[in-house]
Amino acid sequence: xxxxxxxxNLVAVDxxxxxxxxxxxxxxxxxxxxxxxxxRVFLGTGDGDMVALDRESGDEQWSVGAGGSVSxxxxxxxxxxxxxxxxxAAGIMSFDAGSGDLRWQTDVSTTGTLPFPxxxxxxxxxxxxxxxxxxxQNLEDAGGSGLVALDPSDGTEQWQTSLGDVCYPPSLTENxxxxxxxKGVNRVSIADGSVRWETVFDALGAxxxxxxxxxxxxxxxxxxxxxxxxxxxxxxxxxxxxxTGEREWSYATDSRPSVGSGVxxxxxxxxxxxxxxLLAVDAESGLEEWTYRLTEDVPGGRVPNVGRRSGSAPIxxxxxxxxxxxxxxxxxxAGSGTGADDEPTSQSPTATTGAQPGTPxxxxxxxxxxxxxxxxxxxxxxxxxxxxxxxxxxxEGSNLTxxxxxxxxxxxxxxxxxxxxxxx
Amino acid sequence: xxxxxxxxxxxxxxxxxxxxxxxxxVTGGTxxxxxxxxxxxxxxxxxxxxxxxxxxxxxxxxxxxxPIEVFKPSQLSAYLLGVASLxxxxxxxxxxxxxxxxxxxxxxxxxxxxxxxxxxxVRYWQNSLTTYYVTDDRVISEYRFLGxxxxxAEIAEIGNVERRQSAVExxxxxxxxxxxxxxxDVRFNDLARPAEAERILTTLSQQ
Numbered sequence: 001x002x003x004x005x006x007x008x009n010l011v012a013v014d015x016x017x018x019x020x021x022x023x024x025x026x027x028x029x030x031x032x033x034x035x036x037x038x039x040r041v042f043l044g045t046g047d048g049d050m051v052a053l054d055r056e057s058g059d060e061q062w063s064v065g066a067g068g069s070v071s072x073x074x075x076x077x078x079x080x081x082x083x084x085x086x087x088x089a090a091g092i093m094s095f096d097a098g099s100g101d102l103r104w105q106t107d108v109s110t111t112g113t114l115p116f117p118x119x120x121x122x123x124x125x126x127x128x129x130x131x132x133x134x135x136x137q138n139l140e141d142a143g144g145s146g147l148v149a150l151d152p153s154d155g156t157e158q159w160q161t162s163l164g165d166v167c168y169p170p171s172l173t174e175n176x177x178x179x180x181x182x183k184g185v186n187r188v189s190i191a192d193g194s195v196r197w198e199t200v201f202d203a204l205g206a207x208x209x210x211x212x213x214x215x216x217x218x219x220x221x222x223x224x225x226x227x228x229x230x231x232x233x234x235x236x237x238x239x240x241x242x243x244t245g246e247r248e249w250s251y252a253t254d255s256r257p258s259v260g261s262g263v264x265x266x267x268x269x270x271x272x273x274x275x276x277x278l279l280a281v282d283a284e285s286g287l288e289e290w291t292y293r294l295t296e297d298v299p300g301g302r303v304p305n306v307g308r309r310s311g312s313a314p315i316x317x318x319x320x321x322x323x324x325x326x327x328x329x330x331x332x333x334a335g336s337g338t339g340a341d342d343e344p345t346s347q348s349p350t351a352t353t354g355a356q357p358g359t360p361x362x363x364x365x366x367x368x369x370x371x372x373x374x375x376x377x378x379x380x381x382x383x384x385x386x387x388x389x390x391x392x393x394x395x396e397g398s399n400l401t402x403x404x405x406x407x408x409x410x411x412x413x414x415x416x417x418x419x420x421x422x423x424x
Numbered sequence: 425x426x427x428x429x430x431x432x433x434x435x436x437x438x439x440x441x442x443x444x445x446x447x448x449x450v451t452g453g454t455x456x457x458x459x460x461x462x463x464x465x466x467x468x469x470x471x472x473x474x475x476x477x478x479x480x481x482x483x484x485x486x487x488x489x490x491p492i493e494v495f496k497p498s499q500l501s502a503y504l505l506g507v508a509s510l511x512x513x514x515x516x517x518x519x520x521x522x523x524x525x526x527x528x529x530x531x532x533x534x535x536x537x538x539x540x541x542x543x544x545x546v547r548y549w550q551n552s553l554t555t556y557y558v559t560d561d562r563v564i565s566e567y568r569f570l571g572x573x574x575x576x577a578e579i580a581e582i583g584n585v586e587r588r589q590s591a592v593e594x595x596x597x598x599x600x601x602x603x604x605x606x607x608x609d610v611r612f613n614d615l616a617r618p619a620e621a622e623r624i625l626t627t628l629s630q631q
Binding site: 420 | 458460461463464467468471475479526527528531534535538539542545546549550553554567569570573
C-alpha cells in the first residue's frame with residue numbers, strides 16, 4: 001500500500017503487517033495518491049515533477065519536471081499518463097513507464113481565464129483499453145468544463161463533452177465513465193462521449209463556498225456510490241443505479257463528520273471513513289452492517305481533503321479494508337469489521353448512534369432530479385440485435401430459453417414419430 | 425437386442441449433452457446467456473440416453489423361415505450425420521457463451537445442430553432395428569420399434585428390382601434397392617453393397 005502521509009512523503013506500508021518499508025521524500029511534497037504498476041510506483045509531486053519509483057525499494061528510477069501542477073497519474077500497458085497544468089494551458093502527457101521517455105503530449109484546454117485554483121485546472125487522466133479520459137475545466141471546443149477522451153497510443157482527441165462549470169476526475173469502467181460536476185453525477189459513454197444520464201444534486205449547487213465537494217464516484221457491481229453533501233459541511237453518501245442513475249438509497253452520517261470524500265466497495269459492502277470510525281453499509285439495502293472504531297475522534301475538525309486518490313477513502317485489498325487515521329493505517333476485515341491492528345473492534349451490527357439506515361428506493365427526494373437517458377452498459381443481447389430491440393424482435397435471453405426449448409421438444413417429437421414410422 | 429450398440433451411442437452422445445445442460449442450469453448461466461438454456465441440452469441429452477436404452481432392448485424377431493440371405497442397413501450415413509452435427513454443436517456453444525452477437529446466430533446454429541443430431545440418431549436407431557431377409561419364396565423387410573412393421577413380397581410376384589443411388593450415396597458406396605410386386609413394394613435402404621443385393625434379388629425373381 002502506498003500512501004502520502006501528513007509530512008508530504010510517500011510511504012510504502014506492508015499489508016497486513018503494517019510495517020513501513022520505505023519512504024520517499026519529494027522537494028515539493030507528495031499530496032496526491034500514486035499509481036501502482038507491476039514494478040514501479042508513479043507519483044506527481046508538489047513541484048510539478050512526475051516521478052517513477054522502484055516498487056520494492058522506493059528508489060527513484062526517473063523523474064520528469066513538467067512545471068506547474070501535475071495530476072494523479074494513471075498507468076496501463078507500459079505507459080503512464082499525467083495531467084499537467086501550467087501557464088495558460090493544460091494537457092495530458094504519456095510516458096514510457098520504464099524509461100520515462102515522453103510518448104506524446106496533448107493540450108486539452110486553456111486555463112488562463114478560469115477562476116479556479118491552479119490545482120483544479122489540472123486534468124486528471126483515467127485510462128481503459130481504448131481511451132484516456134480526463135476532466136478538463138475549459139474545453140477548447142465544447143466550452144465549459146467536462147471530459148475529453150484521447151487515444152492512448154498517440155494522444156489524438158476522440159471526443160470532448162461539456163458537463164458543467166466544474167468537472168471532477170472521472171471513474172472508468174470498460175465502457176462507461178462517471179464524473180461529478182458542480183451539478184451532479186454524469187454517466188458518459190466512453191465510445192462517443194454522449195451523456196447517458198445525469199443525476200442532479202441540488203445540494204451541490206448550495207455547497208459552494210468552502211463546503212466539501214464530493215469529487216469521487218465509486219463504481220460497484222450494479223450501482224455507483226457518491227458522497228453527497230448533507231448540509232453543515234458534512235458528507236453522507238448515496239447509491240445510484242448504474243444503468244439509470246436513479247437513486248437507490250442514501251446514507252446520512254448525521255453528526256458524524258467524514259474524514260474524506262471517498263467511498264470504497266467490495267461489491268457487497270460499501271465503506272466510508274468517518275472521524276474515528278470506519279463504516280460498512282450493505283451495498284444492496286443501504287443498511288449499516290458494522291462500524292469499526294479507529295481511535296478517539298480527531299480534535300478540531302476533519303483531516304484535510306487532499307483530493308482524489310488522496311488515500312483518505314478506505315482502500316479495499318485482499319487483506320482487508322485499509323483506512324488511514326491520525327497517521328496510522330488500520331487494516332479491518334472486509335466482511336466482519338474485525339480489526340487486525342492496534343485498535344480493538346467495536347462492532348455494531350445494528351445502527352449506531354447518529355447513523356441512519358438507507359432510505360427506501362423511491363427516488364422521490366425533492367432536492368434531486370434524475371434525468372434518465374439511454375444506457376451504455378454492455379447492451380442487452382437481443383435476438384436480432386446486439387442491443388435492445390423492439391416488438392416481435394425483442395426476444396432476449398429469458399425468452400431464448402423458451403424458443404430453444406421448443407425447438408428441442410419439437411425435435412424430440414419428430415424423433416419419436418420418425419422412429420415409430422420406421423424407415424420404410 | 426438391436427444390432428450394434430444403440431444404448432452406448434445414445435449414452436455417449438446424450439450424457440455429455442445432458443451434463444452440459446445441467447452444468448449451465450446449476451451455475452446459473454453467464455453474462456452472455458441465461459441459465460435456462462440448459463433445458464434444451466438436458467432434454468436432448470435425456471432423449472438420446474433414454475431412446476438409446478429403449479432401442480437396445482428391442483429388435484426384430486427372426487422370421488419363421490430360414491433366410492437364404494440377410495441384409496442389414498449400413499450405419500455409415502448415421503455416423504456422417506453425427507459427425508456433421510459436432511461442428512454445429514461447438515459453434516452453438518461458442519456463439520452462445522463466448523460472444524455477444526445477436527441470439528439469432530447461435531439459434532440458427534443450434535437448429536442445424538439439432539436437425540443433424542436428431543437425424544443421425546434416428547437413422548442409427550432405425551437402422552439398428554431394421555433387417556432385410558431373403559428366403560426361398562419371400563423378400564421381407566422388418567422393423568420393430570414399439571411394434572413390428574413387416575413388408576413381404578412373394579418372389580414369384582416380383583415384377584421389378586430397382587437400385588437407386590444419389591450422388592452422395594454413390595460417393596459413400598451406399599444405395600437403396602426396391603423390390604416391386606403387385607402385393608407390396610419392399611425397400612432395402614442404406615445397403616452397403618446395393619449392387620450385390622440387386623443382383624441376388626434379380627436372379628431370384630428370374631428363376
